Amino acid sequence: MRNLIDITDLTVQEIDELIATACDIIANPDKYCDACRRKKLATLFFEPSTRTRLSFEAAMLELGGSVLGFSEANSSSASKGESVADTVRVVGCYADIIAMRHPKEGAPMVASMHSPVPIINAGDGGHNHPTQTLTDLLTIHREKGHFDNLTVGLCGDLKFGRTVHSLIHALSRYTGIHFVLISPEELSLPSYIIHDVLEKKGMSYEETQDLEAVMPKLDILYMTRVQRERFFNEADYIRLKDSYILTLDKLKNAKEDLCILHPLPRVNEIATSVDNDSRACYFKQAHNGKYIRMALILKLLGVEV
Amino acid sequence: MRNLIDITDLTVQEIDELIATACDIIANPDKYCDACRRKKLATLFFEPSTRTRLSFEAAMLELGGSVLGFSEANSSSASKGESVADTVRVVGCYADIIAMRHPKEGAPMVASMHSPVPIINAGDGGHNHPTQTLTDLLTIHREKGHFDNLTVGLCGDLKFGRTVHSLIHALSRYTGIHFVLISPEELSLPSYIIHDVLEKKGMSYEETQDLEAVMPKLDILYMTRVQRERFFNEADYIRLKDSYILTLDKLKNAKEDLCILHPLPRVNEIATSVDNDSRACYFKQAHNGKYIRMALILKLLGVEV
Amino acid sequence: MRNLIDITDLTVQEIDELIATACDIIANPDKYCDACRRKKLATLFFEPSTRTRLSFEAAMLELGGSVLGFSEANSSSASKGESVADTVRVVGCYADIIAMRHPKEGAPMVASMHSPVPIINAGDGGHNHPTQTLTDLLTIHREKGHFDNLTVGLCGDLKFGRTVHSLIHALSRYTGIHFVLISPEELSLPSYIIHDVLEKKGMSYEETQDLEAVMPKLDILYMTRVQRERFFNEADYIRLKDSYILTLDKLKNAKEDLCILHPLPRVNEIATSVDNDSRACYFKQAHNGKYIRMALILKLLGVEV
Structure with missing residues (x-):
């Protein structure tokens, strides 16, 4: 058993x-x-x-x-x-x-x-939340055919988002993965994950606050919710929140076969206009x-x- | 689909x-x-x-x-x-x-x-609530064998009762229906339904406050709940509420094959003594x-x- | 039906x-x-x-x-x-x-x-709660093979515990049962059950406050929860509560084939260390x-x- x-x-x-x-x-x-x-x-x-x-x-x-x-x-x-x-x-x-x-x-x-x-x-x-991670992995596998040699963007709340942490753990066991960590400074990936997972295993990664700048290189874009209550002050929240809302406009330089994931439920972090784009995989993900x-x-x- | x-x-x-x-x-x-x-x-x-x-x-x-x-x-x-x-x-x-x-x-x-x-x-x-209306229609059909040429009494809260509105819509597509609208003035059928449905389609109808007076002509009696909170003042509620509670006594001049319906749940608008009368069809209705x-x-x- | x-x-x-x-x-x-x-x-x-x-x-x-x-x-x-x-x-x-x-x-x-x-x-x-009583009876039958000639200890809140009352009713129809009623005085078996069931049917019984003293004679020990809010004052509760918590220590003079029952959920009236003792039958009881x-x-x- x-x-x-x-x-x-x-x-x-x-x-x-x-x-x-x-x-x-x-x-x-x-x-x-x-x-x-x-x-x-x-x-x-x-x-x-x-x-x-x-x-x-x-x-x-x-x-x-x-x-x-x-x-x-x-x-x-x-x-x-x-x-x-x-x-x-x-x-x-x-x-x-x-x-x-x-x-x-x-x-x-x-x-x-x-x-x-x-x-x-x-x-x-x-x-x-291991079955969410298995869901994410199955979706990546079905969309890409493999796990190795992917550039994986993780965007939004990387500090508290458990699905992101689990996915990093899981993908760090494959080779040639490059992680792009996209978040406001306040919500960046905790250092214990950077040290104990990424650096310990010699994983390639970069940190950025600018989603659009890194968009062209991504094979996978994993979006998460940026919750207002996570911010220390309202001004930062207002300044940053729109940067992490995915729109068709922000996708214009993305790869043709980018795979957009989200663990759902979504509030507003992906515009509904993206839903009909062939790169939107989050409802397929729910099915998987x-x-x-x-x-x-x-x-x-x-x-x- | x-x-x-x-x-x-x-x-x-x-x-x-x-x-x-x-x-x-x-x-x-x-x-x-x-x-x-x-x-x-x-x-x-x-x-x-x-x-x-x-x-x-x-x-x-x-x-x-x-x-x-x-x-x-x-x-x-x-x-x-x-x-x-x-x-x-x-x-x-x-x-x-x-x-x-x-x-x-x-x-x-x-x-x-x-x-x-x-x-x-x-x-x-x-x-x-269209499946309630389908339920009502199936019950009428099983009890009467047809929809045409029926005198249909609708009693109680005709203002807010959505099941009544839907049933009027549905029955207005058949011929020879006569609607008897039985309610206190405060809870009478909204004029947009009278104009847009009954009058536009040339349906026969009458309005009354007196359930007992019209009882002998009814083929169908559709009861609804009269809720205290719908009244503008307590005095009106107390004066009117008993008029719209169906009892065996009020049924004494009703047709032998009257069909009594209620969408349920009932609070007290039909006395439980009516339940065993052969004309009570509301539990059959639930089954339907x-x-x-x-x-x-x-x-x-x-x-x- | x-x-x-x-x-x-x-x-x-x-x-x-x-x-x-x-x-x-x-x-x-x-x-x-x-x-x-x-x-x-x-x-x-x-x-x-x-x-x-x-x-x-x-x-x-x-x-x-x-x-x-x-x-x-x-x-x-x-x-x-x-x-x-x-x-x-x-x-x-x-x-x-x-x-x-x-x-x-x-x-x-x-x-x-x-x-x-x-x-x-x-x-x-x-x-x-008759299906609880049936559960108790099935468990006693599976553990003992019969209902007659058993010494049955009922321990804890005998005043309000409905499962205890029902079990007494049910077992009082068999022969040779001896009931041992173990409870603080405040929570003893109501006199109407003592008179109308036990004495009327000539059942053998004894009342005690001392669980350990009667332990050696028991074939069945039915534990129930002693709720703080049942006591008239806090001092009595504190003085008595531990007496009715079953531990391995209190079991040391018990019979080898004692059958310990509890209707569950348990809060703390049976120590978890008892769970692996072969005499603990309360999870089997849930299965039954x-x-x-x-x-x-x-x-x-x-x-x-």
């Missing part, structure tokens, strides 16, 4: 296998439609997240399994003071696999130590999220198709 | 077909029990409505499909500021058809302009709501049985 | 049959996996209870049926003032059986008087809850396997 708590729980080979399975599911959905018959997924969402929850549920349903769970903590026993350990021991009697979202960092890890069934971390506070979760559920349940 | 946003999106012929399908489902449920195998319905309820949501879910389950979604907005990405357009683009990756309830008028219409899958309006504010939604899902998904 | 509102609705023979069915399901799950195909369970939870709701849902899913419902009242029509009677009449159009949890005592009983489909009381206020509910659903739906 295995869990997925952190993206680094998976080896590069395991990630490659998950991506291969996801691609096979996309090509041959009929082959998988009864793969999890009589299996049950519990979605234990101690904080709400529609997109993530529904993608897990759709994944299990398309594998022929079924779903139960809760979508917010006040419908759960947690409000009666039950520990996460006890909750998963009990839910493990009712389901074959658990996807858990929790506001507290580490909760899914604790859960995995007591659960009789596999635990998938569906996001724990600002910490980890379902397929990689199908692959992950199969792997953790040990189901061979 | 088609959506259902407003009852007038459907032609008379399409409504007739939906009713015919619903009647066939009622007669031959086994024929339909796998019709939507591997199809998924998303119920996106940005405001709660148990009855409507459960009837959609039961409909999809009885067609052999499955269901995912949320039952209130604070469990959804809407609380993170996502637009309805983005939500349906993403949920369209996870489901084959979407039933949406939204407090804002027009939200399902906007959704339908961006969704990759069919959208059913499951109620948008005080605006439209499931069957007409089954027919609608089949039609919008293009499933032939 | 039958309902389960109170554990005493069932005869001893019916309980024996349910236990026999549950044991057969455990031994031969494949036999039952399509038993409720095309049947739907509605879980109407007017107050949240994850554990109970998920165990009902898992039960129905493992029988091949499907599930719909709501997990708290503010997602329901109840918030619009609908009566429980109307709710079940409508939901009875959408589901084949209803499990109802309600904060008001007697609500499931009222529901059963109006519902077109079987009602299972999944807990009504401090009143009844699913199987006895499967048996109950089959019985109430009249499904023969």
Whole structure:
């Protein structure tokens, strides 16, 4: 039995296998439609997240399994003071696999130590969200065909954005990656990631505040939300916010095959006019999220198709 | 691909077909029990409505499909500021058809302009609720066998009651209908409906405040709730409220085959002593709501049985 | 058609049959996996209870049926003032059986008087929770092989603990049971249960405040939560609370085959160090809850396997 708590729980080979399975599911959905018959997924969402929850549920349903769970903590026993350990021991009697979202960092890890069934971390506070990273990787792979030798722009809030941190961790295991870190100074990538990941592994990277200047070189552009409350003062926010809103105008010098990603939900950081551009991949990305979760559920349940 | 946003999106012929399908489902449920195998319905309820949501879910389950979604907005990405357009683009990756309830008028219409899958309006504010109208029509058809030449009483809050407005729209396309509009003056039918629907189409109608006086002529009596907060003053409310509560006593001069409808939930506008009268059709109506939604899902998904 | 509102609705023979069915399901799950195909369970939870709701849902899913419902009242029509009677009449159009949890005592009983489909009381206020009692009985039966001639310790809050009251009712129908009532004086078993059940039926019992003193004689130890707010004053609470927390140390003179039960969720009334002791049966109990509910659903739906 295995869990997925952190993206680094998976080896590069395991990630490659998950991506291969996801691609096979996309090509041959009929082959998988009864793969999890009589299996049950519990979605234990101690904080709400529609997109993530529904993608897990759709994944299990398309594998022929079924779903139960809760979508917010006040419908759960947690409000009666039950520990996460006890909750998963009990839910493990009712389901074959658990996807858990929790506001507290580490909760899914604790859960995995007591659960009789596999635990998938569906996001724990600002910490980890490994199935988002798998989604990002599958999308890059489907759009580019490979991970090596890509110039990857990461734009917006690089300080608090956990999806960015995880993606850097994951891509740093491939070769020839050049990271372009695009953010206001206040929201730049934390130094522990620069030192412990990028420099330790000898990764190529550059930092800039100017999205348009670096646009022509990018193969991937990963956008994130710049939240007003992250800024120290309103003046900085107003001065900077528009620089990190992607528009068709800012894309005019971009590569023809640039791949634009966003973990969603978006507020206004990508203009809706970009949506119909062939380089906009963020809705494809949401779709891919379902397929990689199908692959992950199969792997953790040990189901061979 | 088609959506259902407003009852007038459907032609008379399409409504007739939906009713015919619903009647066939009622007669031959086994024929339909796998019709939507591997199809998924998303119920996106940005405001709660148990009855409507459960009837959609039961409909999809009885067609052999499955269901995912949320039952209130604070469990959804809407609380993170996502637009309805983005939500349906993403949920369209996870489901084959979407039933949406939204407090804002027009939200399902906007959704339908961006969704990759069919959208059913499951109620948008005080605006439209077309599946309720289809439910009402199926019930009238099953009880009376036809729509023409009926005397239809509409009683209670005709000013704000959207189900009444939709039903008038729908029935105004048949011939020989006579509407009896029974309400306190404060809650009478808005003049734009009187002019734009009834008078423009040359429909026969009368207005009255006296339910008992018109009772003997009615073939259909559609009751709605008279809410205290709709009145300008308490004195009027107290003076009028009992006139619009249906009791066995008020039914003593009604036709033997009167058909009493109510969109439910009821608070006290029909006395529970009426429930066992053979003319009470409002629980049958709730049952019919499931069957007409089954027919609608089949039609919008293009499933032939 | 039958309902389960109170554990005493069932005869001893019916309980024996349910236990026999549950044991057969455990031994031969494949036999039952399509038993409720095309049947739907509605879980109407007017107050949240994850554990109970998920165990009902898992039960129905493992029988091949499907599930719909709501997990708290503010997602329901109840918030619009609908009566429980109307709710079940409508939901009875959408589901084949209803499990109802309600904060008001007697609500499931009222529901059963109006519902077109079987009602299972999944807990009504401090009143009844018969499927918990069935769970307890199945666990005792699986651990001990019989109900007769057992010494049963009930520990903690015997005044307000409804699961304890129901279990006493249920066990008082077997022979040779000796009850050991272990509680602080403030939380002792109400005299109406002592008189109307224990003394009327000539049951053997003793009352004590000292858990450790009676430990050696117990075959069953049923732990419940001692809630701070039940005490008249803080000093009593502090003086007494630790006496009713089960630890490995307090178990040192217990029988080798003692069976420790707890209805869960637990807060701190059993130390987690006890969890790995072979006498700890409370997680098995949670598992059994699913199987006895499967048996109950089959019985109430009249499904023969």
